[in-house]
Amino acid sequence: MNNLKAQFEGFYNTPALFETLNDIRQFEFEAIEYKKHDYAKFEILQKLPLGKRVEYFFEEYIKLSNRYNLIYKNIQVIENKNTLGELDFILFDKKTQLYLHTELVYKFYLYDNSFNEEINRYIGPNRDDTLLKKLEKLKTKQFPLLFRDETKNYIDIDLKNVxxxxxxxxxxxxxxKKDVKTSLINKSCIKGFHINIIEFLKLPEFKEYKYFLPHRYDWILDASSSTTWKNYGEIQEEIQVFLDLKKSPLVWLKSQTDYKVFFITWW
Structure with missing residues (x-):
């Protein structure tokens, strides 16, 4: 499936993970009228990955907003043929009369309660990404890039008003099915659960349901979007392909009463 309208709505309706965390403030994502928007104008390639898709969706949100103006996007700062980094978006906020340097982040994190501190417990499905690592990158690399002398060759804004x-x-x-208490994040972001493949195969309740493995760029959608479902035996084969590659697939589950979203992990 390649439903750009549903994907945009999935992005739009995904909650912000926090208001302020590690001194990083959250972009003020205000309501817009989007349901009657002409999504046929989206120029997004079929195979464009989810990370790049959400950049287009955020840009489209800005265009539909009455509050923000887009000034620059995806500015690569290069010096002596070396890429120093990239600025995602430079906006102008008509409400505050400030320029905004906004870094866009869209993530899937699995909560691992084996760590002592909560900030360390939010980890990417394949164990190669963490919330803490991303916050540190924002503070130490992406935000400081705006004020480097080399960046002045690429943008022209009042840096005292940003x-x-x-x-x-x-x-x-x-x-x-584990009792977890979260205090750092917006609880509205809790989407589902994760389970190790051994436990998944061991528990008899999972044999009763229907399943579907969405493409990564459809992870942003609701599980009810699928019209094709497979039984427990059929989906095991698809899942194993990902696990053999050390990839944890996102799975949609359909029961007689509702839908669920979860990850099956190899770790």
Whole structure:
């Protein structure tokens, strides 16, 4: 499926992960009228990955907003043929009369309660990404890049009149049937659960349901979007392909009463 309208709505409706975390402020994502928008104008390639898709969706949101103007986007700062980094978006906020340097982040994090501190517990499905690592990158690399001398060759704004923030949207998955308490994040971001493949195969309740493995760029959609479902035996084969590659697939589950979203992990 390649439903750009549904994907945009999935991005738009994904909650912000926090208001302020590690001194990073959240972009003020205000309501817009989008349901009658002409999505046929989206120029997005079929195979464009989810990370790049949400950049287009955020840009489209800005165009539909009455509050923000887009000034620059995806500015690569290069010096002596070396790329120093990239600025996601420079906006002008008509409400505050400030320029905004906004870094866009859209993540899927699995909660791992084996760590002592909560800030360390939000980890990417394949163990190669963490919330803490992303916050540190924003503070130490992406935000300081705006003020480097080399960046002045690429943008022309009043740097004394600029505010930096992140549009940080995320989907959080908690351990299956474990009591977890979260205090750092917006609980509205909790989307589903995660479960190890051994436990998934061991528990008899999972044999009763229907399943579907969406493409990564459809992870942003609701599980009810699928019209094709497979049984427990059929989906095991698809899941194993990902696990053999050390990839944790996102799975949609359909029961007689509702839908669920979860990750099956190899770790």
């Amino acid at each position: 505010f930096q923030n992140s549009c940080f949207k995320a989907n959080i998955f908690l351990p299956y």
